[in-house]
Amino acid sequence: MTGKPPLDRRALRDAFGTFMTGVTVVTTRDGGGKPLGFTANSFSSVSLDPPLLLVSIARSSANYAAFTAAGGFAVNILSEGQKDVSNTFARPVEDRFGSVYWRWGPAGSPLLSNVSAWFDCSLHQCVEAGDHAILIGRVEAFEAATAPGLGYYRGSYFTPSETASAVASxxxxxxxxxxxxxxxxxxxxxxxxxxxxxxxxxxxxxxxxxxxxxxxxxxxxxxxxxxxxxxxxxxxxxxxxxxxxxxxxxxxxxxxxxxxxxxxxxxxxxxxxxxxxxxxxxxxxxxxxxxxxxxxxxxxxxxxxxxxxx
Known part of the structure; x- marks a missing residue:
């Protein structure tokens, strides 16, 4: 009896990419108090009572140890004009925070300016899941603005204003x-x-x-x-x-x-x-x-x- 053939990883990644998502920057501070962050679209709400959300981080990430050991993290939902912020936090830049405006949040994680929303969380649970870890955060403080969010679909960004313009023109x-x-x-x-x-x-x-x-x-x-x-x-x-x-x-x-x-x-x-x-x-x-x-x-x-x- 033979086992099932392995799934085509590239095809699976393409299939995952058909789900339209928002774009976030997930942040925390390391043991020395230095701000850390990475771009992610693996964000989801989990529960209202208690208030929980989740993001995932790859084991191969240079930030993996710091995020899984930290006492909390923040999720910054980027607004439609923040493609450059997304790109900055997706690249191996030495000082990702040097080119953005940010502040420390009420629960202690870095919050970016001009985002659509932010959630400052304590770490509720860390779940090992294959080549990633799922970080479940308990929302300690949050704030939402009126700015439309930045979208991501099949490897490209999209925004509400650009989509509306494309439909019209x-x-x-x-x-x-x-x-x-x-x-x-x-x-x-x-x-x-x-x-x-x-x-x-x-x-x-x-x-x-x-x-x-x-x-x-x-x-x-x-x-x-x-x-x-x-x-x-x-x-x-x-x-x-x-x-x-x-x-x-x-x-x-x-x-x-x-x-x-x-x-x-x-x-x-x-x-x-x-x-x-x-x-x-x-x-x-x-x-x-x-x-x-x-x-x-x-x-x-x-x-x-x-x-x-x-």
């Missing part, structure tokens, strides 16, 4: 830079511990200017190349355009060049983007490049070149 156009060098592609932190391409919404000056700004912000010299993929992300209301941009020099100021292999691309959180990168890896190997037209699930590829050029 049609699909939002987004540009990604596929900066490729010797079988590697430049990837950056997506703000939640995953990876993504350099990506931005198209400004009023158009897609070409937006692409030029994206490339310049990476610190890498790259030539704006041809359109590699055009697809409509129906779930997010995006029209997504990706440009293949060969790197010509320089080192990235943010992110790193990652080998285009299935294992290396496993942390790319957007399934459509990951599929596109896997196609690029295969096309780079054989020298046949095509443009993809379709949506995030299905489409067609039109041949662009055949054979490598010198």
């Amino acid at each position: 049609g699909p939002e156009v987004v540009v990604s830079a596929l900066i490729e060098r010797d079988g590697h592609v430049l990837l950056q932190d997506d703000g939640t511990g995953g990876l993504t391409l350099p990506t931005a919404r198209v400004g009023r000056d158009g897609a070409s200017a937006t692409l030029a700004r994206l490339i310049a912000a990476t610190g890498v010299q790259a030539a704006p190349g041809f359109i590699y993929s055009v697809y409509e992300d129906v779930a997010r209301g995006h029209q997504h355009i990706s440009f293949l941009c060969p790197a010509t020099g320089g080192a990235p100021d943010r992110g790193a060049f990652v080998e285009m292999s299935p294992d290396a691309l496993g942390d790319v959180t957007d399934p459509a983007m990951r599929t596109m990168l896997e196609r690029l890896a295969e096309e780079s190997r054989v020298g046949n490049y095509g443009i993809y037209f379709g949506n995030q699930d299905a489409g067609r590829v039109a041949l662009v070149t055949k054979g490598k050029t010198s």
Whole structure:
């Protein structure tokens, strides 16, 4: 009798990502009184009587020991204008609190300014659960504001105001830079511990200017190349355009060049983007490049070149 085959971890992560969540920063202080914090969307209310909530933290986190040993923690629900705060607390920055306004809460944990809500908690219970620990907090103090919260869905942020605008004005156009060098592609932190391409919404000056700004912000010299993929992300209301941009020099100021292999691309959180990168890896190997037209699930590829050029 054989056991069940292991679940596909990447597919499971994608499936979890279909649940729309808010974005929080969970904070505490270490044994020396230093503030600590990390970005998380694994937040849930548990009980009103007694007042309980929970978050989870990965065993691999550098903050794992401090949070599981602390007497309490705070959950800061980020408002729609705080994507930069989410990104700061998701990256390995030495002083995450140096660029944000914060104060000590009534129960002793750091509280961030301009959030939608905060909950300052004592630690009610810590439950070991696989590769994470579940921190159950008893709410000692809280406060809610009128600011709409920041959302997260399938590897990307969304906000109530942007969603309403997209419904009124049609699909939002987004540009990604596929900066490729010797079988590697430049990837950056997506703000939640995953990876993504350099990506931005198209400004009023158009897609070409937006692409030029994206490339310049990476610190890498790259030539704006041809359109590699055009697809409509129906779930997010995006029209997504990706440009293949060969790197010509320089080192990235943010992110790193990652080998285009299935294992290396496993942390790319957007399934459509990951599929596109896997196609690029295969096309780079054989020298046949095509443009993809379709949506995030299905489409067609039109041949662009055949054979490598010198």
